[in-house]
Amino acid sequence: MSDTTTITKLNVTDRDGTQRKIDWEPQQSLMEALRDNDFPILASCGGTASCATCHVFLPKEVCDSLGERSEDELELLEEVSCYDAGTSRLACQVSQDESLDGISVTIAPEED
Numbered sequence: 001m002s003d004t005t006t007i008t009k010l011n012v013t014d015r016d017g018t019q020r021k022i023d024w025e026p027q028q029s030l031m032e033a034l035r036d037n038d039f040p041i042l043a044s045c046g047g048t049a050s051c052a053t054c055h056v057f058l059p060k061e062v063c064d065s066l067g068e069r070s071e072d073e074l075e076l077l078e079e080v081s082c083y084d085a086g087t088s089r090l091a092c093q094v095s096q097d098e099s100l101d102g103i104s105v106t107i108a109p110e111e112d
């Protein structure tokens with residue numbers, strides 16, 4: 001069972017390769033945590049899985065642990081040029097959870 005009050009950590013790699021450790025607050029989506037920490041996440045759709053500007057790569061085992069992507073998320077990701085079936089996720093569709101403490105997140109390249 002997840003503890004909804006625990007702040008977890010994220011190890012984020014930005015598009016230029018720089019790495020930073022940030023807090024991931026309870027109730028935040030992964031997209032919100034990245035955006036609120038000034039990473040270049042446009043999130044132009046506001047988190048409704050319709051813009052793909054929050055595309056990130058997660059370790060495959062983390063991706064697997066999150067379960068199936070929704071149909072909307074998968075459709076959108078498949079249109080992105082750097083989509084990777086094993087590691088791509090839309091950060092707005094990933095909720096904070098204690099089990100994700102300390103995971104690595106890599107921000108995907110910007111689409112042309």
Ligand code: FES
Pocket residue numbers: 031042043044045046047048049050051052053054055090091092093
């Ligand atoms: S914020 Fe638009 S798809 Fe995630």
